Amino acid sequence: MDRYELRRQDYSLSADQTELQAGYAKFFRSRCSLDTVRAAEAAGFDKQLWEQLCATGATTMALPEQAGGDGATLVELSLVAEELGRVIAPLPWIDHIVAARLLARLGALPTGEPGSAEIVDGTRLLALDTRVDPVTGVRLIAAGSVADEIIVRDGSEIARLRFDTRPAKVDNIGRLPMAWVDPAAADHRTVLATGAEALAAYDRALDEWRVLTAAALVGLIDETLRIAAEFATTRYTMGVPISTLQGISHPLANIAITVNAARNLNRRAAWFLEHEPGIQPALPAAAFVYIAEEAPRAATMAVQVQGGLGVATESAASAYLVRARGWPLAAGDLGASAVQVAELFAAASA
Incomplete structure (x- = not known):
C-alpha cells in the first residue's frame, strides 16, 4: 500500500501533535493576555514575549535537521500558528520561520557559520516580503521594522538585506511591525540565489x-x-x-x-x-x-x-x-x- 494513501483523506492529529498544540495553547494563554497585546500595539512586537517563545524551541523546531533544527512539518507548525492567532500575539513568528526555512532551502543557513545559530534560535529575527504579487522598488514588509535581516524577491534574484538603522514602523490596521523597505537603500545586500529555481x-x-x-x-x-x-x-x-x-x-x-x-x-x-x-x-x-x-x-x-x-x-x-x-x-x-x-x-x- 502507498504509505500516503490513507493520510490523503485522514487529517486527524496524532497524540504527539495534540500534545504539542495543547502545550502552546497553555503557553500563550499564560503569557499573552489582551493587555499584553494592547501594550505592544505601538511597536507591533513584544520582545520579551518573543524571547520566551523562542526559549520553547518554536523557531528551532521549524527548521530541518541539517540546518540545526528539529525537523517539524508544516502540520505541526500550523498547530502553533493557530494558538498564536487565538491570542493575536504580537509576534512575527510566521514571517521569521518561513524566511529561515527559505534560507535553509537555498543552502544559506549552514550549520556552524556565523549568524546561522542566531537565526535558528530566533536571536536574529528575519522578515520576508510576503506579497504574492511581485513588486520592485519600495515595498511594505510585515515585520520590516523589527527584523535584523529582510529576505526579498528582487526581479529574478533572492536577496538578503540589512540596514544599519531599521526602517520606521508605519501604522496599519493589522497592528503589525510593518515598514516601507527599499532594497536599493539597504546598507548591506547579498544575493542568495537567482533564476527559476530560486x-x-x-x-x-x-x-x-x-x-x-x-x-x-x-x-x-x-x-x-x-x-x-x-x-x-x-x-x-x-x-x-x-x-x-x-x-x-x-x-x-x-x-x-x-x-x-x-x-x-x-x-x-x-x-x-x-x-x-x-x-x-x-x-x-x-x-x-x-x-x-x-x-x-x-x-x-x-x-x-x-x-x-x-x-x-x-x-x-x-x-x-x-x-x-x-x-x-x-x-x-x-x-x-x-x-x-x-x-x-x-x-x-x-
Missing part, C-alpha cells in the same frame, strides 16, 4: 506563509466565536438569553462551520505542501483566500453580537476584528492569490 523556492516560502497565516486566522476566528458565544449566553432579553434567538444563534453557528471548514482545508493544505507539493498545488492559496475572506465577516458578526460594547475600542472583539482584516493584507492584493488558484486549477484540468 524563484520557485521563494514561491514555496509564500505558500508556507499562506498556510501558516491561514492557521493563525483560524485560531483568531475560533476565539472570536468563543467571545461572542460567552456574551450571548450571559445577556438576556424578555427573560431568555439572546443566544436562543435565531438572529444570534444562526450566525454563531455559521462561524463555527467556517472555523471547522477552514481548519480542515488548511490542515489538508499543510499536509500536501509538506509531503506531496506537486499533487495539490492550489491548496495553500485556496486555504488562504477562503479564511482571509471569511475571517473579517465572522469577526464582524462577533462584534455585532455584542452591540455597542463590541465596537468600543477596549472591546476584545474589536481587537480581533482589526487583525482579521489586517493580517491578510501582508500578502498584498488578495485577488492575486485568488487568480493563482484559478490558474492552477485551469492548468490541472487542461
